[in-house]
Amino acid sequence: MKNTHTFKIAPLLALTVLLLFGFTTKQPSSAYKCMIQMTNYTGEGAYIVISLLNPQGDYEKTIYVQGDDEEWYHDITEWWKFQGRKRTDIDAITGATISGGERAISIIEIEDEFIDRGYKIRFESAVEDQDYFKDDVEFELTSESVKSKVDGKGFIRYIRLIPQ
Amino acid sequence: MTISIWRYSHMILAVSSAIFIFLATVTGIILAFEPISNQIKPYAITSASNLSLAETIETLQNEYNEVVTLKKDENDFVIASVITKEGRSNRFYINPFTGKKIGDIIKKASIFEFATNLHRSLFLKSTGRFLVGLFSFFLFLIAITGIKLIIKRQGGFKRFFSKVVKEEFAQYYHVIIGRYALIPLVIITISGIYLSLEKFDVLPSNKITHTKTQISENSKKIAVKDFKIFNATLLNEFKHLEFPFSDDEEDYFVLKLENKELYINQYSGDIISKGDFPLPLLASNLSLKLHTGQGNFLWAILLLLTCFAILFFMYSGFAMTLKRKKRSSSKMQNISDKDTAEYIILVGSETGHTQRFAKQFFEAMCLKTTSVFIDQLNNYTSYKRAKHLIVFTATYGEGEAPSNAKNFETLLDVIKQNQTIQYSVVGFGSLMYPNFCKYAIIVDALLQKNKSFMPNLPLFKINNQSLEAFKTWLGQWNDSTSLNLKIQLNKPTINRKKLSNFEVISHTEINVDDTFILQLRPQFIQKFQSGDLLAFYPEDDNVERLYSIGRVEDNILLSIKRHEFGVCSRQLSQLTQKTMIKAKIRRNLDFHFPTYAKEVVMIANGTGIAPFLGMINDKSNDVKAHLFWGGRTHDSLEIYSKFIDKAFNKKTLSSFHVAYSQEEGKKVYVQDVIQENADMIARILNTDGVVMICGSIAMQNRVLEVLNDITTEKLKQPLSTFENNEQIKMDCY
Numbered sequence: 001m002k003n004t005h006t007f008k009i010a011p012l013l014a015l016t017v018l019l020l021f022g023f024t025t026k027q028p029s030s031a032y033k034c035m036i037q038m039t040n041y042t043g044e045g046a047y048i049v050i051s052l053l054n055p056q057g058d059y060e061k062t063i064y065v066q067g068d069d070e071e072w073y074h075d076i077t078e079w080w081k082f083q084g085r086k087r088t089d090i091d092a093i094t095g096a097t098i099s100g101g102e103r104a105i106s107i108i109e110i111e112d113e114f115i116d117r118g119y120k121i122r123f124e125s126a127v128e129d130q131d132y133f134k135d136d137v138e139f140e141l142t143s144e145s146v147k148s149k150v151d152g153k154g155f156i157r158y159i160r161l162i163p164q
Numbered sequence: 165m166t167i168s169i170w171r172y173s174h175m176i177l178a179v180s181s182a183i184f185i186f187l188a189t190v191t192g193i194i195l196a197f198e199p200i201s202n203q204i205k206p207y208a209i210t211s212a213s214n215l216s217l218a219e220t221i222e223t224l225q226n227e228y229n230e231v232v233t234l235k236k237d238e239n240d241f242v243i244a245s246v247i248t249k250e251g252r253s254n255r256f257y258i259n260p261f262t263g264k265k266i267g268d269i270i271k272k273a274s275i276f277e278f279a280t281n282l283h284r285s286l287f288l289k290s291t292g293r294f295l296v297g298l299f300s301f302f303l304f305l306i307a308i309t310g311i312k313l314i315i316k317r318q319g320g321f322k323r324f325f326s327k328v329v330k331e332e333f334a335q336y337y338h339v340i341i342g343r344y345a346l347i348p349l350v351i352i353t354i355s356g357i358y359l360s361l362e363k364f365d366v367l368p369s370n371k372i373t374h375t376k377t378q379i380s381e382n383s384k385k386i387a388v389k390d391f392k393i394f395n396a397t398l399l400n401e402f403k404h405l406e407f408p409f410s411d412d413e414e415d416y417f418v419l420k421l422e423n424k425e426l427y428i429n430q431y432s433g434d435i436i437s438k439g440d441f442p443l444p445l446l447a448s449n450l451s452l453k454l455h456t457g458q459g460n461f462l463w464a465i466l467l468l469l470t471c472f473a474i475l476f477f478m479y480s481g482f483a484m485t486l487k488r489k490k491r492s493s494s495k496m497q498n499i500s501d502k503d504t505a506e507y508i509i510l511v512g513s514e515t516g517h518t519q520r521f522a523k524q525f526f527e528a529m530c531l532k533t534t535s536v537f538i539d540q541l542n543n544y545t546s547y548k549r550a551k552h553l554i555v556f557t558a559t560y561g562e563g564e565a566p567s568n569a570k571n572f573e574t575l576l577d578v579i580k581q582n583q584t585i586q587y588s589v590v591g592f593g594s595l596m597y598p599n600f601c602k603y604a605i606i607v608d609a610l611l612q613k614n615k616s617f618m619p620n621l622p623l624f625k626i627n628n629q630s631l632e633a634f635k636t637w638l639g640q641w642n643d644s645t646s647l648n649l650k651i652q653l654n655k656p657t658i659n660r661k662k663l664s665n666f667e668v669i670s671h672t673e674i675n676v677d678d679t680f681i682l683q684l685r686p687q688f689i690q691k692f693q694s695g696d697l698l699a700f701y702p703e704d705d706n707v708e709r710l711y712s713i714g715r716v717e718d719n720i721l722l723s724i725k726r727h728e729f730g731v732c733s734r735q736l737s738q739l740t741q742k743t744m745i746k747a748k749i750r751r752n753l754d755f756h757f758p759t760y761a762k763e764v765v766m767i768a769n770g771t772g773i774a775p776f777l778g779m780i781n782d783k784s785n786d787v788k789a790h791l792f793w794g795g796r797t798h799d800s801l802e803i804y805s806k807f808i809d810k811a812f813n814k815k816t817l818s819s820f821h822v823a824y825s826q827e828e829g830k831k832v833y834v835q836d837v838i839q840e841n842a843d844m845i846a847r848i849l850n851t852d853g854v855v856m857i858c859g860s861i862a863m864q865n866r867v868l869e870v871l872n873d874i875t876t877e878k879l880k881q882p883l884s885t886f887e888n889n890e891q892i893k894m895d896c897y
Contacts, residue, residue, distance in 0.1 A: 031251060033232070033410075042369075043363060044363065068272075069277060071277075071281065100371075101371055101372075103406075105233065105245075105406065105409060106232075107232070107247060107253030128289060129289050129290040160409060160410075162409070162410050164230075164247065164251070
């Protein structure tokens with residue numbers, strides 16, 4: 001009798017905890033200016049997704065998406081396995097595609113708790129009918145790396161980050 | 165059916181790419197609304213075009229924490245990407261004077277998103293892009309062959325925009341709209357092809373190459389608002405400005421103008437490096453602008469109209485093709501060989517009308533004799549046992565051979581016949597063209613000169629596929645040969661429900677010329693005026709009979725000659741007052757009274773006077789009217805005289821000239837009276853007056869000859885100049 005009582009309380013407790021942490025604790029975050037410089041490839045504008053990976057290498061959240069036509073999102077295969085399932089609203093963090101030779105500057109926000117904790121930032125890129133690069137740029141987030149320049153392996157020549 | 169290579173390719177290209185072009189056109193219509201709907205948004209600050217970039221930058225830097233980019237889009241809306249004082253990153257339309265936000269960025273509506281994808285790649289990615297590019301190229305070829313066809317049809321490049329002869333609705337408007345839509349169509353297709361090619365790495369690179377500029381060593385730090393280049397650049401030349409990424413000296417401003425890109429030192433304002441847009445990039449930008457109509461309201465509307473024109477071309481083009489196919493569908497089956505047949509029929513046909521007549525003649529011959537052979541003029545060869553040659557031919561352009569007769573002249577020269585063959589030539593054409601049956605005349609002359617041929621019947625010309633005329637010729641043919649051919653010319657079907665009722669108001673006695681005047685009133689109000697036609701369809705044969713209408717008050721006045729064997733005129737002559745008769749009004753816009761002219765000359769013979777009786781009584785005094793009429797005797801005029809007297813009394817008729825051909829003494833024809841008044845005619849034509857002719861074809865031909873003499877002699881110009889100027893209106897039968 002007593003046992004069943006506890007079982008009834010348990011989910012309620014869990015919910016309360018979830019609500020408390022989910023809504024009250026807004027993590028402090030910082031804005032970073034991010035520049036993506038593309039290589040001189042020819043063809044359509046590239047879709048680029050910036051996401052945060054946890055220390056295990058799994059997707060934690062989507063930080064920014066260059067490319068606003070959802071139709072082509074499935075071309076960014078790895079990320080789409082994550083985003084396609086969850087379908088979080090990314091309208092606010094979406095910009096236009098960037099073509100070869102161009103560069104784009106955007107403001108991204110990263111919670112401070114992810115810095116120096118083994119989390120990584122990943123830039124995936126895909127161009128219609130051409131290639132897809134799962135980790136065009138990928139590096140660990142440290143207080144040093146967030147003000148650096150990192151070269152890309154695919155369509156991205158380099159990216160630069162500086163704290164705002 | 166034979167058709168010229170141009171028409172054939174025009175059609176084949178259209179048929180093969182129809183589905184794709186249809187898709188592209190429909191999506192094109194949708195997409196044309198995007199620039200239109202964007203343009204009407206209130207974000208453009210027109211007065212800002214003379215504002216300097218430095219001023220806008222200064223306002224923005226005061227208003228916001230940081231500016232990332234500043235851009236002017238194709239609609240001249242200024243977009244700033246900024247970090248606000250609250251530290252939030254944002255992008256929106258701004259007022260360049262105040263730097264304040266005036267609106268959120270227009271998100272491309274999903275319908276446009278969808279249409280764009282379908283329009284440029286059919287959702288097939290690269291394959292789709294290739295197909296779209298290819299069919300765009302096809303459409304370009306269709307336009308080019310179309311131009312060629314119009315030039316041929318109109319009889320020369322100079323006559324490209326002259327009047328088009330109206331034969332059928334689809335054909336007429338295909339040409340009319342084609343002439344105007346061709347130019348935007350060529351622009352759309354070329355720009356479309358360019359945009360497609362761009363994706364396939366076949367064009368020269370459109371990358372900007374930068375060249376470093378010499379910088380003076382001792383440049384000092386100055387405020388951004390004092391930068392020379394920003395002060396010199398006005399908002400209307402400016403395209404895009406990217407602010408330096410960081411405070412590092414090596415980060416710079418990137419400024420894009422209409423045709424170049426500049427890197428600018430963020431502290432001194434010196435131009436570090438300069439890159440002109442290469443030609444392919446400029447071409448690409450221009451193609452995009454022309455193809456999408458971005459930023460230009462009027463051009464977008466024009467693109468939209470062109471899309472509708474393409475849809476109409478598809479409809480009318482297919483309608484014409486089907487019609488043509490129907491006309492020449494059942495192929496002619498020769499039973500005899502060319503060397504065994506006594507009767508040889510050769511056909512020169514461009515659109516298939518002439519072919520139809522030839523086929524019916526051939527079939528009628530087959531019932532009487534087996535020794536008939538039918539072929540195209542181009543296949544002219546030796547005919548060992550031939551006794552008769554019958555040529556049916558149309559004329560193309562300005563007296564040229566139709567496409568399946570082009571080689572006839574050469575072949576006739578080369579190939580010799582062993583025996584003498586009797587020949588008859590029937591020409592098909594339209595009197596609306598200046599060179600009526602010209603090619604038939606040429607063929608007739610060629611045969612006459614050739615020793616192997618002997619005339620059987622004189623050249624016979626048929627206007628507008630007239631069944632009556634064809635029957636007349638057939639009669640002559642039957643008389644000249646022992647064959648008694650009967651041709652059942654297809655009885656057309658008529659939907660009698662579409663005919664209207666007309667009440668007989670009055671009916672004059674039949675006069676010496678077997679002519680009478682019939683006045684009818686439509687049972688229900690209908691729009692009509694003098695010069696329109698009233699069509700009767702006697703139940704015996706359902707063949708349309710047209711009579712010219714003269715509008716007298718609200719009645720339809722018809723002048724009808726009763727023919728001995730005329731089914732329709734006989735029926736009409738027996739009508740009594742108050743009976744109802746079924747008929748249909750045919751508007752005849754080309755033969756309406758020209759109220760814009762100062763003076764009008766009306767020429768008629770016999771019953772052709774009917775529309776003029778209406779016109780002279782129904783017009784204002786502003787336009788002077790002169791009536792010329794040719795009849796047989798004094799008595800012929802009597803039934804018309806009361807209408808003419810009335811017009812004289814009202815002063816709506818300035819002069820009346822009459823010619824009698826059967827009176828004692830001198831035979832005078834209407835063209836003789838016109839010759840007597842040559843000075844007046846010349847003066848009227850020279851002052852933009854109009855000559856209207858109504859009556860028999862024979863009279864028309866004589867009158868046109870006289871008119872041509874008058875204009876060449878007195879005005880030093882051929883009559884065709886005035887015809888092209890629409891100063892000659894004709895309605896003859």
